[in-house]
Amino acid sequence: MFGTSIHWTTFFYLLIDTVLLIFAIFHSSRSQYNNLNRYLILAGLFVLYNLSGGFLPFDSFPGRFILQYIITYGVALTMGIYLFHYIYREYDIQLLTVHLTISNISIYATLCFFGLYLLPYYFTNSIDIARVCFTVPVSLICLYFLWEFYKRISKPKNPNKFVLRRNKLSLLSVSCMALLPILTVIGDYQWLTFTIVNTSFYAITAIEIDRYHYFLEHKKKMSALLNYYKTARDKEITPKFFDRGLTGREIEIALSVLDKRSYKEIGEEYFIAEKTASKHASNFFKKMGVKNRREFLERFGEKKK
Helix, strand or coil: CCCCCCHHHHHHHHHHHHHHHHHHHHHHHHHHEECHHHHHHHHHHHHHHHHHHHHCCCCCCCCCCCHHHHHHHHHHHHHHHHHHHHHHHHCCCCCCCHHHHHHHHHHHHHHHHHHHHHHHHHHHCHHHHHHHHHHHHHHHHHHHHHHHHHHCCCCCCCCHHHHHHHHHHHHHHHHHHHHHHHHHHHHCCCHHHHHHHHHHHHHHHHHHHHHHHHHHHHHHHHHHHHHHHHHHCCCCCCCCCHHHCHHHHHHHHHHHCCCCCCHHHHHHHCCCHHHHHHHHHHHHHHHHHCHHHHHHHHHHHCCCC
16 A cells, blocks of 8 residues: 555554544543553554554665664554563563563563574675574563463452453553564464554453543542532642542542452452552552541541431
8 A cells, every 4th residue: 555565454453543543632632530550552552563563674765674673563562562561560560570570571582582583684694594583582482471471360369350350451551562473483474463463452442442431430438529520620830630630540430449448359350469559559549649548538528327
Protein backbone atom coordinates (compact mmCIF):
# COMPACT_ATOMS: atom_id res chain seq x y z
CA MET A 1 0.00 0.00 0.00
CA PHE A 2 1.07 3.63 -0.70
CA GLY A 3 4.15 2.37 -2.53
CA THR A 4 5.58 0.87 0.68
CA SER A 5 5.78 -2.58 2.25
CA ILE A 6 2.84 -2.02 4.59
CA HIS A 7 0.11 -4.69 4.39
CA TRP A 8 -3.54 -3.69 4.52
CA THR A 9 -3.99 -5.59 7.81
CA THR A 10 -1.17 -3.60 9.40
CA PHE A 11 -2.72 -0.35 8.19
CA PHE A 12 -6.06 -1.49 9.61
CA TYR A 13 -4.48 -2.13 13.04
CA LEU A 14 -2.73 1.22 12.81
CA LEU A 15 -6.10 2.94 12.37
CA ILE A 16 -7.67 1.00 15.27
CA ASP A 17 -4.76 1.74 17.63
CA THR A 18 -4.80 5.42 16.66
CA VAL A 19 -8.54 5.63 17.38
CA LEU A 20 -8.01 3.92 20.75
CA LEU A 21 -5.20 6.35 21.58
CA ILE A 22 -7.31 9.39 20.68
CA PHE A 23 -10.27 8.05 22.66
CA ALA A 24 -8.03 7.37 25.68
CA ILE A 25 -6.63 10.91 25.53
CA PHE A 26 -10.17 12.31 25.36
CA HIS A 27 -11.39 10.08 28.20
CA SER A 28 -8.34 10.85 30.34
CA SER A 29 -8.91 14.59 29.97
CA ARG A 30 -12.52 14.23 31.10
CA SER A 31 -12.05 11.54 33.75
CA GLN A 32 -13.06 12.54 37.23
CA TYR A 33 -10.56 10.32 38.97
CA ASN A 34 -8.68 7.79 36.85
CA ASN A 35 -5.08 8.26 35.66
CA LEU A 36 -4.49 6.71 32.22
CA ASN A 37 -0.94 7.94 31.63
CA ARG A 38 0.60 4.45 31.35
CA TYR A 39 -2.10 3.29 28.96
CA LEU A 40 -1.55 6.37 26.78
CA ILE A 41 2.17 5.59 26.55
CA LEU A 42 1.45 1.95 25.70
CA ALA A 43 -1.06 2.92 23.00
CA GLY A 44 1.42 5.41 21.54
CA LEU A 45 4.11 2.72 21.35
CA PHE A 46 1.79 0.36 19.49
CA VAL A 47 0.95 3.12 17.01
CA LEU A 48 4.69 3.69 16.46
CA TYR A 49 5.22 -0.08 16.09
CA ASN A 50 2.58 -0.33 13.38
CA LEU A 51 4.01 2.72 11.62
CA SER A 52 7.66 1.66 11.70
CA GLY A 53 7.10 -2.06 11.19
CA GLY A 54 4.55 -1.49 8.46
CA PHE A 55 6.15 1.23 6.35
CA LEU A 56 9.80 0.26 6.82
CA PRO A 57 11.93 -0.71 5.04
CA PHE A 58 11.61 1.18 1.77
CA ASP A 59 14.25 2.10 -0.79
CA SER A 60 13.93 5.89 -0.71
CA PHE A 61 14.59 6.11 3.05
CA PRO A 62 17.58 8.42 3.74
CA GLY A 63 20.68 6.86 5.26
CA ARG A 64 21.99 3.30 5.35
CA PHE A 65 19.57 0.44 4.89
CA ILE A 66 20.37 -1.08 8.29
CA LEU A 67 19.16 2.14 9.97
CA GLN A 68 15.58 1.22 9.09
CA TYR A 69 15.92 -2.11 10.88
CA ILE A 70 17.49 -0.41 13.88
CA ILE A 71 14.41 1.83 14.07
CA THR A 72 11.88 -1.00 13.69
CA TYR A 73 13.65 -3.33 16.11
CA GLY A 74 14.21 -0.50 18.59
CA VAL A 75 10.53 0.42 18.60
CA ALA A 76 9.48 -3.25 18.91
CA LEU A 77 11.85 -3.87 21.84
CA THR A 78 10.72 -0.71 23.63
CA MET A 79 7.07 -1.64 23.10
CA GLY A 80 7.55 -5.19 24.38
CA ILE A 81 9.51 -4.14 27.46
CA TYR A 82 7.01 -1.40 28.28
CA LEU A 83 4.11 -3.83 28.00
CA PHE A 84 5.78 -6.10 30.58
CA HIS A 85 6.41 -3.01 32.73
CA TYR A 86 2.76 -2.01 32.33
CA ILE A 87 1.52 -5.36 33.58
CA TYR A 88 4.01 -5.37 36.47
CA ARG A 89 2.97 -1.89 37.63
CA GLU A 90 -0.74 -1.73 36.81
CA TYR A 91 -1.62 -5.17 38.11
CA ASP A 92 1.03 -5.51 40.84
CA ILE A 93 2.59 -8.66 39.44
CA GLN A 94 5.25 -9.55 41.99
CA LEU A 95 8.72 -10.13 40.61
CA LEU A 96 8.76 -13.49 38.87
CA THR A 97 12.41 -14.09 39.68
CA VAL A 98 15.32 -11.82 40.48
CA HIS A 99 16.46 -12.28 36.87
CA LEU A 100 13.17 -11.04 35.41
CA THR A 101 12.98 -7.52 36.72
CA ILE A 102 12.10 -4.93 34.09
CA SER A 103 15.60 -3.43 34.28
CA ASN A 104 17.20 -6.83 33.72
CA ILE A 105 14.89 -7.61 30.81
CA SER A 106 15.85 -4.26 29.28
CA ILE A 107 19.55 -5.06 29.69
CA TYR A 108 19.14 -8.53 28.14
CA ALA A 109 17.27 -7.10 25.15
CA THR A 110 19.81 -4.31 24.59
CA LEU A 111 22.81 -6.65 24.81
CA CYS A 112 21.17 -9.14 22.47
CA PHE A 113 20.37 -6.41 19.97
CA PHE A 114 23.90 -5.00 19.84
CA GLY A 115 25.78 -8.27 20.31
CA LEU A 116 23.57 -10.68 18.40
CA TYR A 117 22.06 -8.49 15.70
CA LEU A 118 24.30 -5.57 14.81
CA LEU A 119 27.59 -7.49 15.13
CA PRO A 120 26.48 -10.46 12.98
CA TYR A 121 25.16 -8.00 10.40
CA TYR A 122 28.46 -6.08 10.48
CA PHE A 123 30.48 -9.23 9.77
CA THR A 124 28.09 -10.96 7.34
CA ASN A 125 26.18 -8.05 5.81
CA SER A 126 23.13 -10.34 5.91
CA ILE A 127 19.82 -9.28 7.49
CA ASP A 128 18.61 -12.89 7.57
CA ILE A 129 21.64 -14.19 9.50
CA ALA A 130 21.49 -11.26 11.92
CA ARG A 131 17.77 -11.85 12.45
CA VAL A 132 18.27 -15.51 13.36
CA CYS A 133 21.21 -14.79 15.68
CA PHE A 134 19.15 -12.16 17.49
CA THR A 135 15.68 -13.68 17.67
CA VAL A 136 16.54 -17.23 18.78
CA PRO A 137 18.02 -16.30 22.21
CA VAL A 138 15.43 -13.53 22.69
CA SER A 139 12.69 -16.07 21.95
CA LEU A 140 14.05 -18.33 24.69
CA ILE A 141 14.06 -15.43 27.18
CA CYS A 142 10.46 -14.53 26.25
CA LEU A 143 9.26 -18.13 26.58
CA TYR A 144 10.96 -18.39 29.98
CA PHE A 145 9.26 -15.15 31.06
CA LEU A 146 5.91 -16.47 29.82
CA TRP A 147 6.31 -19.72 31.77
CA GLU A 148 7.21 -17.92 35.00
CA PHE A 149 4.35 -15.47 34.49
CA TYR A 150 1.89 -18.33 33.99
CA LYS A 151 3.06 -20.07 37.16
CA ARG A 152 2.70 -16.87 39.17
CA ILE A 153 -0.90 -16.01 38.17
CA SER A 154 -2.35 -19.48 37.57
CA LYS A 155 -3.12 -20.23 41.24
CA PRO A 156 -4.76 -17.21 42.86
CA LYS A 157 -5.73 -17.68 46.50
CA ASN A 158 -9.10 -15.98 46.69
CA PRO A 159 -9.85 -14.00 43.53
CA ASN A 160 -13.15 -12.52 42.41
CA LYS A 161 -14.45 -12.91 38.85
CA PHE A 162 -13.02 -9.53 37.92
CA VAL A 163 -9.50 -10.66 38.87
CA LEU A 164 -9.92 -14.00 37.08
CA ARG A 165 -10.84 -12.22 33.84
CA ARG A 166 -7.85 -9.93 34.26
CA ASN A 167 -5.47 -12.83 34.79
CA LYS A 168 -6.68 -14.59 31.65
CA LEU A 169 -6.40 -11.44 29.54
CA SER A 170 -2.98 -10.63 31.00
CA LEU A 171 -1.77 -14.12 30.11
CA LEU A 172 -3.11 -13.68 26.56
CA SER A 173 -1.34 -10.33 26.27
CA VAL A 174 2.01 -11.66 27.50
CA SER A 175 1.69 -14.79 25.32
CA CYS A 176 1.14 -12.74 22.17
CA MET A 177 4.04 -10.42 22.95
CA ALA A 178 6.34 -13.37 23.80
CA LEU A 179 5.66 -14.78 20.33
CA LEU A 180 7.02 -11.67 18.58
CA PRO A 181 10.66 -12.88 18.32
CA ILE A 182 9.49 -16.28 17.04
CA LEU A 183 7.26 -14.62 14.43
CA THR A 184 10.18 -12.44 13.38
CA VAL A 185 12.48 -15.38 12.73
CA ILE A 186 9.75 -17.20 10.79
CA GLY A 187 9.67 -14.45 8.20
CA ASP A 188 8.09 -11.17 7.13
CA TYR A 189 4.41 -12.09 7.26
CA GLN A 190 2.82 -8.84 8.35
CA TRP A 191 -0.73 -10.17 8.37
CA LEU A 192 0.29 -12.82 10.94
CA THR A 193 2.84 -10.95 13.03
CA PHE A 194 0.88 -7.73 13.42
CA THR A 195 -2.36 -9.57 14.14
CA ILE A 196 -0.83 -11.50 17.03
CA VAL A 197 1.16 -8.57 18.43
CA ASN A 198 -1.77 -6.14 18.29
CA THR A 199 -3.90 -8.74 20.05
CA SER A 200 -1.56 -8.19 22.98
CA PHE A 201 -2.60 -4.53 23.11
CA TYR A 202 -6.28 -5.31 22.61
CA ALA A 203 -6.15 -7.71 25.57
CA ILE A 204 -4.83 -4.86 27.74
CA THR A 205 -7.55 -2.59 26.36
CA ALA A 206 -10.17 -5.20 27.27
CA ILE A 207 -8.77 -5.27 30.81
CA GLU A 208 -9.07 -1.50 31.12
CA ILE A 209 -12.61 -1.50 29.72
CA ASP A 210 -13.55 -4.25 32.17
CA ARG A 211 -11.96 -2.23 34.98
CA TYR A 212 -13.96 0.85 33.96
CA HIS A 213 -17.22 -1.14 34.05
CA TYR A 214 -16.20 -2.53 37.43
CA PHE A 215 -15.82 1.02 38.71
CA LEU A 216 -19.22 2.00 37.31
CA GLU A 217 -20.85 -0.99 39.01
CA HIS A 218 -19.44 0.18 42.33
CA LYS A 219 -19.91 3.89 41.77
CA LYS A 220 -22.39 4.11 44.63
CA LYS A 221 -19.70 3.07 47.11
CA MET A 222 -17.55 5.97 45.91
CA SER A 223 -20.30 8.57 45.96
CA ALA A 224 -18.78 10.52 48.85
CA LEU A 225 -15.35 10.45 47.25
CA LEU A 226 -16.71 11.69 43.90
CA ASN A 227 -18.74 14.39 45.63
CA TYR A 228 -15.52 15.51 47.30
CA TYR A 229 -13.97 15.73 43.86
CA LYS A 230 -16.78 17.81 42.43
CA THR A 231 -16.66 20.21 45.38
CA ALA A 232 -12.88 20.64 45.46
CA ARG A 233 -12.55 20.90 41.69
CA ASP A 234 -14.07 24.38 41.72
CA LYS A 235 -11.78 25.67 44.45
CA GLU A 236 -8.80 27.81 43.58
CA ILE A 237 -6.42 25.47 45.39
CA THR A 238 -7.09 21.81 44.69
CA PRO A 239 -5.50 18.83 46.43
CA LYS A 240 -2.79 16.71 44.90
CA PHE A 241 -5.43 14.12 44.02
CA PHE A 242 -6.55 16.21 41.06
CA ASP A 243 -3.08 16.80 39.64
CA ARG A 244 -2.36 13.11 39.05
CA GLY A 245 -5.60 11.32 39.82
CA LEU A 246 -5.95 7.96 41.47
CA THR A 247 -4.45 5.05 39.57
CA GLY A 248 -6.72 2.20 38.55
CA ARG A 249 -5.22 -0.04 41.21
CA GLU A 250 -5.70 2.62 43.91
CA ILE A 251 -9.38 2.88 43.03
CA GLU A 252 -9.75 -0.90 43.24
CA ILE A 253 -8.12 -0.95 46.68
CA ALA A 254 -10.22 2.05 47.76
CA LEU A 255 -13.40 0.16 46.87
CA SER A 256 -12.24 -2.80 48.96
CA VAL A 257 -11.39 -0.53 51.88
CA LEU A 258 -14.86 0.99 51.61
CA ASP A 259 -16.15 -2.60 51.91
CA LYS A 260 -14.18 -2.70 55.19
CA ARG A 261 -11.94 -5.55 54.10
CA SER A 262 -8.59 -6.06 55.77
CA TYR A 263 -5.37 -5.63 53.79
CA LYS A 264 -4.84 -9.38 54.01
CA GLU A 265 -8.26 -10.00 52.45
CA ILE A 266 -7.59 -7.37 49.79
CA GLY A 267 -4.24 -8.98 48.99
CA GLU A 268 -5.86 -12.40 48.58
CA GLU A 269 -8.64 -10.97 46.43
CA TYR A 270 -6.32 -9.15 44.04
CA PHE A 271 -3.51 -11.68 44.20
CA ILE A 272 -1.02 -9.22 45.67
CA ALA A 273 1.03 -9.01 48.86
CA GLU A 274 -0.64 -7.61 51.98
CA LYS A 275 2.03 -4.90 52.24
CA THR A 276 1.36 -3.92 48.60
CA ALA A 277 -2.32 -3.41 49.38
CA SER A 278 -1.34 -1.32 52.42
CA LYS A 279 1.05 0.77 50.30
CA HIS A 280 -1.67 1.57 47.75
CA ALA A 281 -4.02 2.48 50.58
CA SER A 282 -1.43 4.89 52.03
CA ASN A 283 -1.05 6.51 48.59
CA PHE A 284 -4.74 7.26 48.10
CA PHE A 285 -5.12 8.33 51.74
CA LYS A 286 -2.58 11.08 51.04
CA LYS A 287 -4.28 12.06 47.77
CA MET A 288 -7.65 12.29 49.51
CA GLY A 289 -6.28 14.35 52.39
CA VAL A 290 -6.84 11.83 55.18
CA LYS A 291 -4.34 10.43 57.67
CA ASN A 292 -5.39 6.79 57.96
CA ARG A 293 -7.94 4.09 57.19
CA ARG A 294 -10.33 5.12 59.98
CA GLU A 295 -10.46 8.74 58.83
CA PHE A 296 -10.94 7.63 55.21
CA LEU A 297 -13.94 5.45 56.14
CA GLU A 298 -15.44 8.21 58.29
CA ARG A 299 -15.22 10.72 55.47
CA PHE A 300 -15.96 8.62 52.40
CA GLY A 301 -17.72 5.48 53.64
CA GLU A 302 -21.43 4.94 53.33
CA LYS A 303 -23.25 6.63 56.18
CA LYS A 304 -25.49 4.49 58.36
CA LYS A 305 -29.12 5.50 58.26
